[in-house]
Amino acid sequence: MASFPFDRRAIPAGASITHWTTRDSWALRCFSWPVTGAPRGSILFQGGRGDVIEKYLETFAHWHSRGWTVTSFDWRGQGGSGRLTDAGNCGHIADFAQYIEDFEAFARDWMARTPGPHVIMGHSMGGHLVLRGLVEGVVRPDAAVLVAPMLGLKGPFGAALGERLARLLGGVGNSARPAWKSNERPYTTDTRESLLTHDPDRYQDELWWQQTNPGNVTGPPSWKWVIEAFRSTRELRAHPALRTMDVPVLALVAEHDGLVDARAALALLAKLPDARIVRFGKESAHEILREVDKVRNRALGEIDLFLEARVRGA
Template identity: 30%
Template sequence: MKKYILVTLVIAGFILNSCKPNFKHLQKEENNYHITTESQLQNKEYAKRIENIYDSGIEGNFTGKADINIYFKIFKQPKKEKAAILISSGRTEAAIKYKELIFDLYNNGYSIYIHDHRGQGLSGRMTEDHDMGYIDDFQFYVDDMKYFYDNYLKPKEHKKIFLLAHSMGGAVGLTYLEQNTTDFNAAAFSSPMLGLTPPICGAVKLLIGTEPKYALGETKYNDDKVAFEENNLTSSKIRYARLIKAFDKVPKAKLGGATYQWINRSCNQFEYLFNNLDKIQTPIILFSAQNDAIIDVRAHQRFVEKAKSLNKEGRAYIVENAQHELFIEKDEQRIESINEILNFYNDH
């Protein structure tokens, strides 16, 4: 495999466990955990194995805050497990988007727990318009996750429990860690949503009304597919095609554009996150995609600077030549990111 690199995120001092102050790069050549490759995805029998593992998961529902139905899936190891992982997904996402990642983690001995956040995926909506990206209270994301943890993970007496959060799920996950300091042994964050590109947060406060309304430029889900060459999520053609196909097979899981309310409540949450960062006790690893066009990556630098000033334990990396969706990126970026996550879990 061609050599590829993760570059440390601006402040190398945040990397407490593995490097000296003058540390510059991480270099690896091996697919240490036998993570799925793009060539394997082209094999129909291999792709079917991924589907079979996903279909074998136990699915269920629980009632979240304000009586919203929350959908989940659980993938328990049949015998001895290494640990459990709770996945907190991004906006518009659903468990079906994580089939390949679930397959890879499961094959490495982990039990997997994932729920669709309220207002998206196969969970209940808070608006009459099924496609609206809306949240009644950002804290409810966290409350739902806590209920899922307490009722479906903790009683199972796992040896260890890790958090794996992506994008919006990162904001949910960090809030969770600030409010529940001992629930996870370690946490990994892929392109966490810690800020939106200015002047979005300032402008939305002038436009928000009392009723849910699509933000400027946002619409219902558009079935006219964005061509791979025009997408701003991933550089992997085959993984992008699999993403589109997964949601086409389950149209109920699709979600459209964000409302002013969702944007405003997310922006308010960013302030809360940074104001309460001192409460986090969980070791953290953070990955920032070099070519991310979805969230404000400058917020990652701010996070690392503050975490370093508070002497928090963690590591932070820029993933070179990567777009926002690290878990469906090309092999170089995806495998290296997952390698580092599993190394981090092994250390904790």
């Protein structure tokens, strides 16, 4: 949507990659891009499972060009924020509460050191964790944006049976081992590319970054991650505070998403007292902000309008 040339395969001038240390001395890989002059406000954007900061540089550039400072970090155990298991590049977590602890500490520090108003955004797993953090009251930004949020896992067996099977299969042996060998879903014939985006060039950008920084590549999740993802999404869907969480929310949902359960997301989002839901059809795969220009521009336009209408001082 930006009208200026942008190199999606380079860290932009003025931005920096650093590390932020958690309470237990874990180093999270961070991205910071301040603006020159008076900022419109600050955005904290959190990616999904296996994501790295670099996948969203083009989107960061759009918000930065509109006057927003932009910050992001790779979740613990993935990207450039280290690993929690010896099983190669497996994405592991013992409990999603650990993600929330990191998110709470980082977001509070971020809000204290960056200019308001403050907006927190999350894609996929990041969307789930952002909403869970809001519902649990660990942080209160001026607004939130959820992009293809992981509010239910996509699977052939349904949530209840899927969770039981995950606990059965993952409970045998080391639950930190990879749940499958490759791809985003073990039971599908769809390619990883088709599950993520219809834009081949943007998909190739991700592969380029993987080849450039192979140490940041996160492979399949561990069985424990799968088990905890089922549990965390189930508990969030039933959380009584959903109906009283009044932070303004914009949610972008891809109805034909092959990775997360769009129907579960729509049902949960309907419980929020102040949420605008924008639906995308077959034109969009999971990564709405990395889709073909027509889809991506619509998504960015919806976010811009939401921020202008709902964020005071923006």
